Amino acid sequence: xxxxxxxxxxxxxxxxxxxxxxxxxxxxxxxxxxxxxxxxxxxxxxxxxxxxxxxxxxxxxxxxxxxxxxxxxxxxxxxxxxxxxxxxxxxxxxxxxxxxxxxxxxxxxxxxxxxxxxxxxxxxxxxxxxxxxxxxxxxxxxxxxxxxxxxxxxxxxxxxxxxxxxxxxxxxxxxxxxxxxxxxxxxxxxxxxxxxxxxxxxxxxxxxxxxxxxxxxxxxxxxxxxxxxxxxxxxxxxxxxxxxxxxxxxxxxxxxxxxxxxxxxxxxxxxxxxxxxxxxxxxxxxxxxxxxxxxxxxxxxxxxxxxxxxxxxxxxxxxxxxxxxxxxxxxxxxxxxxxxxxxxxxxxxxxxxxxxxxxxxxxxxxxxxxxxxxxxxxxxxxxxxxxxxxxxxxxxxxxxxxxxxxxx
Numbered sequence: 001x002x003x004x005x006x007x008x009x010x011x012x013x014x015x016x017x018x019x020x021x022x023x024x025x026x027x028x029x030x031x032x033x034x035x036x037x038x039x040x041x042x043x044x045x046x047x048x049x050x051x052x053x054x055x056x057x058x059x060x061x062x063x064x065x066x067x068x069x070x071x072x073x074x075x076x077x078x079x080x081x082x083x084x085x086x087x088x089x090x091x092x093x094x095x096x097x098x099x100x101x102x103x104x105x106x107x108x109x110x111x112x113x114x115x116x117x118x119x120x121x122x123x124x125x126x127x128x129x130x131x132x133x134x135x136x137x138x139x140x141x142x143x144x145x146x147x148x149x150x151x152x153x154x155x156x157x158x159x160x161x162x163x164x165x166x167x168x169x170x171x172x173x174x175x176x177x178x179x180x181x182x183x184x185x186x187x188x189x190x191x192x193x194x195x196x197x198x199x200x201x202x203x204x205x206x207x208x209x210x211x212x213x214x215x216x217x218x219x220x221x222x223x224x225x226x227x228x229x230x231x232x233x234x235x236x237x238x239x240x241x242x243x244x245x246x247x248x249x250x251x252x253x254x255x256x257x258x259x260x261x262x263x264x265x266x267x268x269x270x271x272x273x274x275x276x277x278x279x280x281x282x283x284x285x286x287x288x289x290x291x292x293x294x295x296x297x298x299x300x301x302x303x304x305x306x307x308x309x310x311x312x313x314x315x316x317x318x319x320x321x322x323x324x325x326x327x328x329x330x331x332x333x334x335x336x337x338x339x340x341x342x343x344x345x346x347x348x349x350x351x352x353x354x355x356x357x358x359x360x361x362x363x364x365x366x367x368x369x370x371x372x373x374x375x376x377x378x379x380x381x382x383x384x385x386x387x388x389x390x391x392x393x394x395x396x397x398x399x400x401x402x403x404x405x406x407x408x
Contacts, residue, residue: 015324019317020061024123025053029350030312033357037115045113052105052120056127060098064130067095067265074131074215074267076257086247087254089215089267095131102132103172108143108165118360121302122353125309131265135213137302139164139175141295142220142235148294149282154200157235157279160218176216177295178236178271182209188222188288191231195223195278202234202280203251204273214254214269220295221278222287231287233295234278251276297378300385301360307388308352315346352388359384 025031025046034049035042066072072092080086102124107117125133146153146161153161163173184190193206204223211219221234240250255270282290319342322332333339359380366374 012324015321018324019320021057022316022320023053023057024126024313025050027312027316030353033354034115034119037119037357037361038113041113045116045119048113048116049119049123053123055101056123060101061127063094063098064127067092067098067131068128070264073264074257076254076267076269078254080247084247085253087249088247089254089257091131091215091267095265098130099132099135099174102136103139103174104167104170106167106172107136108140110166114364115360118305118357122305122309122356125306126313128310129263129266129306131263131267133302133306134263134266135174135176135216137299138177138213138216138220138295139173140302141177141298142175142218144298145220145233145281145290145294146235148290153281154279156201156237157281160235160237164218173217174213174215176211176213176219177291177299178208178211178219178221179291180210181207188291189231191222191224193221193223193273194226195232195234195280196226202278204234204236204276204278206273208271208273210258210268211271212263212266212268214257214267214271220281220291222291223278225284228284230285232280232284233282233287233290234280236276236278240277293378297363297381300381301356301363303385304352304356304359304381304388307392308349308356310392311345311352312349315342315349318342318345348391352391355384356388 031046034045038045072094074095075090077088077090078085080088105120106112107120109117121133121136124136143161143165146157150158150161160173162168163171164175167173179188179191180186181191181193183192193204193208195202195204202223204221206223208221213219217238219236219238221236222231223234224231236252237250238244239248243250252271252273255272258268258270260266260268319333322338322342325332327335333342359377362377363381366377369377
């Protein structure tokens, strides 16, 4: 009789025991970057970051692993038991709890120290997208868009701003941005979604084809003003006051959720607008400039942070695994070529992290720059997004055997 032989003594427990207790702030290079950015505020900053990092590397990391399981991916329930259209996004309890806890940190609140919110967001990225970091970036863009025109927006929009930035009764709003249409993709001027002017607001009619964070409370939407070629930018509540409890969406339907290879924890869908109430932000002929210059610029910065944080965690865990795993007569890091790859990975993590924070500092200080310097900064932000994403994909291409080993 054939018998499969295996070693019942072999275990990954010693590796996991260390990996599962890695503190993201127990990283001398990262601490140096953050302390140089905070300067005299570092003592207080570190005191605030440490409990956040503790949650990230323990309970939140375990939760992220759970909601990533295929059976826990979001689903769309379009009708209730009485055939009423509700378009409910069904997410696991773990995802709902994690979202509430992360947004409950008030990452954009005035109570945060300078750079505190972005440092915490970098640390968040170390756990992957997890259905969290895309909405966080979108909420950033929503807040900044409103603040650019705060004095002229209606009271309804000021209430949205408060809900997203400071929270209302302990509840913090989630933002999204819906710009892509089937005929144009990222070509916003090709938008056909139409905005019909009313007395104090607009009504939207048409389709958006790829809408991530479709579970959000508010979305930034681009649309063409009726009877013109002008593209404007709008803030659209998912529910009008009093309707969320009844699950009556604000004049739109979610047709379906997208099947995706990545970020499957994040619900992305197709939306038909059938008279959704929307509030225009800024001039009606400046929607493209506002969407790109304010909203998408923050998304580009976030991609730089995400790429850096992904690689930083990969580098730390790969080096740890290489010290644990024996192949032939030595550990993986005992082979010169493997050791060189690990050093290259760590070097990439360091330069990507330092670049992301340096560009963000420049971004916050851009009011002191002349016109040419501001243009150069916009170019650098775009180039960083492209280069960081490309470097990340290359690194994970040759790093995959280590990653696969760690997952197993």
